[in-house]
Amino acid sequence: MTSIETDVQSCLKTLIDPNTGKDFVTGKSVKKIAAADGEVQVDIELGYPAASQFDRVRKQIEDAVKQIAEVKKVRVEVRQRIIAHAAQQGLKLLPGVKNVIAVASGKGGVGKSTTAVNLALALAAEGAKVGMLDADVYGPSLPTMLGVNGVPQSEDGETIEPIEAHGLQVMSIGFMIDVDTPMVWRGPMATQALDQLLHQTKWRDLDYLVVDMPPGTGDIQLTLAQKVPVTGAVIVTTPQDIALIDARKGYKMFEKVGIPVVGIVENMSVHICSHCGHTERVFGEGGAAKMGADYQLPVLGALPLDLSIREQVDSGQPTVVSDPDGKVAAIYKEIARKTAVAIARKAADFSSKFPNIVVQNT
Numbered sequence: 001m002t003s004i005e006t007d008v009q010s011c012l013k014t015l016i017d018p019n020t021g022k023d024f025v026t027g028k029s030v031k032k033i034a035a036a037d038g039e040v041q042v043d044i045e046l047g048y049p050a051a052s053q054f055d056r057v058r059k060q061i062e063d064a065v066k067q068i069a070e071v072k073k074v075r076v077e078v079r080q081r082i083i084a085h086a087a088q089q090g091l092k093l094l095p096g097v098k099n100v101i102a103v104a105s106g107k108g109g110v111g112k113s114t115t116a117v118n119l120a121l122a123l124a125a126e127g128a129k130v131g132m133l134d135a136d137v138y139g140p141s142l143p144t145m146l147g148v149n150g151v152p153q154s155e156d157g158e159t160i161e162p163i164e165a166h167g168l169q170v171m172s173i174g175f176m177i178d179v180d181t182p183m184v185w186r187g188p189m190a191t192q193a194l195d196q197l198l199h200q201t202k203w204r205d206l207d208y209l210v211v212d213m214p215p216g217t218g219d220i221q222l223t224l225a226q227k228v229p230v231t232g233a234v235i236v237t238t239p240q241d242i243a244l245i246d247a248r249k250g251y252k253m254f255e256k257v258g259i260p261v262v263g264i265v266e267n268m269s270v271h272i273c274s275h276c277g278h279t280e281r282v283f284g285e286g287g288a289a290k291m292g293a294d295y296q297l298p299v300l301g302a303l304p305l306d307l308s309i310r311e312q313v314d315s316g317q318p319t320v321v322s323d324p325d326g327k328v329a330a331i332y333k334e335i336a337r338k339t340a341v342a343i344a345r346k347a348a349d350f351s352s353k354f355p356n357i358v359v360q361n362t
Contacts, residue, residue: 004035004070008042011064017057019050019337020344024061038072040065046080048340049207051127052333054078080127082207085346087229088258096203097131099231099343101210102224102259106246108215111267112236113141114313115303119234120210121320122329122336124167128207131162131169133198135224136214137190140174147316151175152201159202166321171201191223198228208340216246225257232262232343234300239266239287251295261297262342264288265335269302298342301335303328 012033013025024030024044032043042061050057058076065074084098094100103116117132124130134142143149146165152175153161162169173193203209211228214220224230233254237247247264254261266288271280282305292299303309312322320329 002035004038004040004068005033007068007070008033008035008040008065011068012042012061015060015064017046018060019046019048019053020341035071038070040071040074042074042076044076044078046078047082047344048337049080049082049123049126049128050337050340051080051125053126053337082128082340082344083348085231085343085348087231088226091227091229093229094199094203094209097206097209099208100229101208101262101339101343102213102228102230102233102254103210103236104213104221104233104250104254105215105236105243106248106250107237107243110215110236110238110243110247111303111309112215113145113212114309114318115234115236115265115267116210116212117142117145117313117318118320118329118332119336119339120168120208121166121318122332123208123210123340125320125324126333126336126340128340129205130167131203131206131209132171133201133209133211134170134172134174135194135211135220137173137194137220138214140172140177142170142172142212143174144316145313145318146170149175158200160197160200162201162203166318169203169206171197173197188219191220194220194224195227221253222257225253225259230259231346232260232339234263234265234339235261235297236265236267237288237291238268238283239281239285240283241287243283244287244291248291248295251291251297260346261295262339263298263300264292265300266302268305271305274307298338300338301331303331 012030013023016023017027020027029044029046031045034041057078061076062074065071084093105112120130120132134140148163148165152163162171235247235250237243251261268283271282288299309319312319320332323329
């Protein structure tokens, strides 16, 4: 390594990745440093989707490296590479899926599905390949929220092709039943149907599969937690005490089955009047922060109680696609990056790299 390259590496050790909180060298993001005749090339590889941050990172590094006396010109390339990370012990990754993110709540009515949809869209907006599974067999909502319908097709008679919506690969029991038809199923039937949707859908090279869990901690949740290789879970709650009580139960469920919770999203954190702009904490204040402190969990973000969020998702155009440059979309994208960063810190999964060994008598 030349003296200039050494100086550049030392410089990069002082620069903090705004998303991980680590310097680029310690965070193993620096893949190449090359210098010749005063010209420097730096290659940065992020382990999480952050397309909206590339220019910021590039400028941060260029501005710093230019201060080195011998440097005349700097070229910085920023890219991302998302790998598979380990799930519960003993469970193999799903074919075509690198990481599974479960979005859960202990209680219904806290905006979990809206958060899950916008989280998936935010991950896709940041450059990841993303799918969504609607795990709420009794009350599927993804077809309405994403504004899509139609019956999934099968090309080989064994697997089901996911429906495409806003750049996502989507699967829901809602595509296969009439919208007014109630699912009068006992627990085993519901879990079997969900298992088929999950394993028979032909997911295509997904970086993340976001699973919108049904509310509560019942049969379906337990089956998913025990049989699905979940990389990490996100818990959605409101600041209200009664919602937090059930959110804590959701956390405990994941803890028992060995699924790490990467953080909490506080929904309906504050109401902003659409007429006068007055803010009011309708459901209380600081609930998610207290739960996070109790369980050493980060609060990934806080979303307002905003009329437009409800209107957009009801119309099949969720906030991240209907207002991609708005303040609320920016919050969802930050939540997505924090979630992805937390997953990127986990151990890599190498199960797909190992060959299957078969012992035969010959």
